[in-house]
Amino acid sequence: MTSSGIDGKAPGDLAALASQAGIAVDWTDARGQPHRVSDDVLRAMLGALGLPAADAAQIHDSAARLHEETRHPAGLLIVDAGAPIEFEARPDTAYLLLGEDGEQRTLPAHDTDDGRTRLPAVDTPGYYVLESGDWRRNLAVVPPRCPGVAELLETEHPRAWGVSAQLYSLRRGHGNDPAHAAGIGDFTALTRLAVAAGQHGASALAISPVHAMFAADPGRYSPYGPSSRLFLNSLYVDPAAVLGEAAVGDALRGLGLGEEALRLEGLALIEWPAVARLRLKVLRRLYDDFRDDAHTDLQDAYMRFRIAGGEALESHARFEALHARHLPPLGDATDWRHWPADLRDPTGGGVRAYAHAHDRDIAFHIFLQWLAAQGLDGAQRAARAAGMGIGLIGDLAVGTDPGGSHAWSRQADILEGLSPGAPPDIYNPLGQCWGLTAFSPRALHLTGYAAFIEMLRAALAHTGGLRIDHVLGLARMWLVPQGAPATDGAYLRYPLDDMLRLVALEAWRHRALIIGENLGTVPEGFNHRIEQAGMLGMDVLWFQRDGWAGDPAPFQQPRYWPGTAIATTSTHDLPTVAGWWRGVEIGWRDRLQLLGSGETEASLRHERERDRGALWHALREAGCIAHDEPEAPPADAPVEAVLRFVASTPVPLMLAPLEDLLGQEEQPNLPGTVDSHPNWRRRLETEVERLFDEPAVRARVAAIETGRRSHA
Numbered sequence: 001m002t003s004s005g006i007d008g009k010a011p012g013d014l015a016a017l018a019s020q021a022g023i024a025v026d027w028t029d030a031r032g033q034p035h036r037v038s039d040d041v042l043r044a045m046l047g048a049l050g051l052p053a054a055d056a057a058q059i060h061d062s063a064a065r066l067h068e069e070t071r072h073p074a075g076l077l078i079v080d081a082g083a084p085i086e087f088e089a090r091p092d093t094a095y096l097l098l099g100e101d102g103e104q105r106t107l108p109a110h111d112t113d114d115g116r117t118r119l120p121a122v123d124t125p126g127y128y129v130l131e132s133g134d135w136r137r138n139l140a141v142v143p144p145r146c147p148g149v150a151e152l153l154e155t156e157h158p159r160a161w162g163v164s165a166q167l168y169s170l171r172r173g174h175g176n177d178p179a180h181a182a183g184i185g186d187f188t189a190l191t192r193l194a195v196a197a198g199q200h201g202a203s204a205l206a207i208s209p210v211h212a213m214f215a216a217d218p219g220r221y222s223p224y225g226p227s228s229r230l231f232l233n234s235l236y237v238d239p240a241a242v243l244g245e246a247a248v249g250d251a252l253r254g255l256g257l258g259e260e261a262l263r264l265e266g267l268a269l270i271e272w273p274a275v276a277r278l279r280l281k282v283l284r285r286l287y288d289d290f291r292d293d294a295h296t297d298l299q300d301a302y303m304r305f306r307i308a309g310g311e312a313l314e315s316h317a318r319f320e321a322l323h324a325r326h327l328p329p330l331g332d333a334t335d336w337r338h339w340p341a342d343l344r345d346p347t348g349g350g351v352r353a354y355a356h357a358h359d360r361d362i363a364f365h366i367f368l369q370w371l372a373a374q375g376l377d378g379a380q381r382a383a384r385a386a387g388m389g390i391g392l393i394g395d396l397a398v399g400t401d402p403g404g405s406h407a408w409s410r411q412a413d414i415l416e417g418l419s420p421g422a423p424p425d426i427y428n429p430l431g432q433c434w435g436l437t438a439f440s441p442r443a444l445h446l447t448g449y450a451a452f453i454e455m456l457r458a459a460l461a462h463t464g465g466l467r468i469d470h471v472l473g474l475a476r477m478w479l480v481p482q483g484a485p486a487t488d489g490a491y492l493r494y495p496l497d498d499m500l501r502l503v504a505l506e507a508w509r510h511r512a513l514i515i516g517e518n519l520g521t522v523p524e525g526f527n528h529r530i531e532q533a534g535m536l537g538m539d540v541l542w543f544q545r546d547g548w549a550g551d552p553a554p555f556q557q558p559r560y561w562p563g564t565a566i567a568t569t570s571t572h573d574l575p576t577v578a579g580w581w582r583g584v585e586i587g588w589r590d591r592l593q594l595l596g597s598g599e600t601e602a603s604l605r606h607e608r609e610r611d612r613g614a615l616w617h618a619l620r621e622a623g624c625i626a627h628d629e630p631e632a633p634p635a636d637a638p639v640e641a642v643l644r645f646v647a648s649t650p651v652p653l654m655l656a657p658l659e660d661l662l663g664q665e666e667q668p669n670l671p672g673t674v675d676s677h678p679n680w681r682r683r684l685e686t687e688v689e690r691l692f693d694e695p696a697v698r699a700r701v702a703a704i705e706t707g708r709r710s711h712a
Helices: 011-020 039-048 056-071 149-153 187-199 245-255 258-265 272-293 296-330 349-357 359-385 405-409 441-446 450-460 496-510 526-532 577-582 584-591 601-621 639-647 695-709
Strands: 026-028 034-036 077-080 085-087 094-099 104-108 117-119 126-132 135-142 160-165 204-207 228-232 391-396 418-422 465-468 476-481 490-493 513-516 537-540 565-568 653-657
Touching: 011 039, 011 056, 039 418, 039 476, 039 490, 056 441, 077 085, 077 496, 126 496, 135 496, 160 187, 160 695, 187 204, 187 359, 187 391, 204 465, 204 653, 228 296, 228 359, 228 405, 228 450, 245 258, 245 272, 258 272, 272 296, 272 359, 296 349, 296 359, 296 405, 349 359, 359 391, 391 450, 441 450, 450 465, 450 496, 496 513, 496 526, 513 537, 526 537, 565 639, 577 584, 577 639, 584 601, 601 639, 639 653, 639 695, 653 695
Parallel strands: 077 135, 160 204, 160 653, 204 391, 391 465, 465 513, 537 565, 565 653
Antiparallel strands: 026 034, 085 117, 094 104, 094 126, 126 135, 418 476, 476 490
């Protein structure tokens, strides 16, 4: 790629504009080597930000536009609760403060020494409006930090534990009744798991993302590549929970799908396309019956949901209907950007005309969201009723599919043509490009963070907490221009302080715990910053090593783990305890030719053997295994001891993956694979109603509780 100037303009002017826009022109890789971003990449990123830079004139105009924006206030004034409100100087002597609850009061204005206007502090967090004559300003008054585990559980030194689960993997008892055979985990299975876990002492249940996918294209089922983060995956609906088992049974019989439902339910690996086809046929039959024959109270509840959902819900439903209409003729390689021009604008006349002509189809997708919202909300209510102080912890994906509902309906907020990813590092020398979209920080600033707040509210609507995937993206994002290799990207700065303060406000409003996935290489000071905001990080057993203390690096003793994170044995992208012990993922990586330079299966297994010894020694030192046990590690994974080890850490919340409670060897997802490994398809063998009756699970829960009491 070129790095020369154009039109006689020096490259430095382009670099200056990029820096002004928050693009890091220079960056340092994981090996400490410096790099400079090429001019072509800078122009692509600036163009996505709405700042064209093809020639000297455009660079000048874009720089002037940015400068003007910095001189004027953002679309939202963010202030700390209890601190004076300051903004650009104005001549008014008093302002009207309007609260969300309709409260109004007058605030006197004063001048500051530096020529700004100052108003008295507002003590209660929330969203407000300031008015004076024709002048109007939106105001966010934010709390000092997110609610913590201690506050949510109302205990000074919490030693809580919970479970993490892949929702699709859950299996509930069906008694050979097709009406109970979902083919995947659903919200009723989640409800039953929450009740069982809560009754056995769990304070939280963390789940995989439940974002809306593509109903017409169920081949795209990775929960981290959703169509929209504003709505829910309709395949997780259990219609019987709202409409009754008889209605579902009648629909299955009428469609002749009972045997197919039972077949899909019995599979060890989910057949997503087949499950989706069956469930959507049944749900459409149920909707048609509901529309014609439902009781008035259900119809009223549905209509209230539709009205409350407003433009965002209607837009998503319209997208789903339009996507189903255009997918067959256009093929799965295309998306809304290839639709007829009058349908690419969600607010245009073409879309309104289509919606009017296909109201029944659009109402069907709203019906699905209604059922889904009731299902997830019911699971959270059941979790709290079963004794969970936190309940469900949702998972917020880092981005959405650029061909999806969210990108279509919020085009002005999205960076078109850029995908989040990761720069080259020791483990991924070619870097990563995730094929998703990201918010434009410039658009967020200009619109008062409306899209960001909308997303947070959707994610927290039916949960007691939220895990933010790749939370580093709130500070900076590695973005790759469309069609370019992941190495040809650049870091874009995001307004971390503003976004953390808004996360804290929404967490306060929803009384929710916030966890930031901060694994990997994190810039100095970042973890301290999220800690200040009340956000818990994530500490995973496999990464808690004392790298300076020996070879192999010993596992860090529980007492030395920091208390500012949640602790867990593993994640969906990493080996289970039993799988790590046997080196199952090493075998997968070898078979799929995913080994790195200089790696062999033999060398990795030799290294794993040494690591097993290091973990076994750590378990013994921590008192998690008896001292009369053999010095050499056993052949079978000491899952119970490992769970007790992690539970002994001084963190406020420990999460145990269901795969480890059950002693499973296979992990949910193997990074770097798509179809060659059964990602996001494995189902649990044990039904959730019986899970905590399993002797091995009971023993592992007891080990967790013993570990949690060890530092109580």
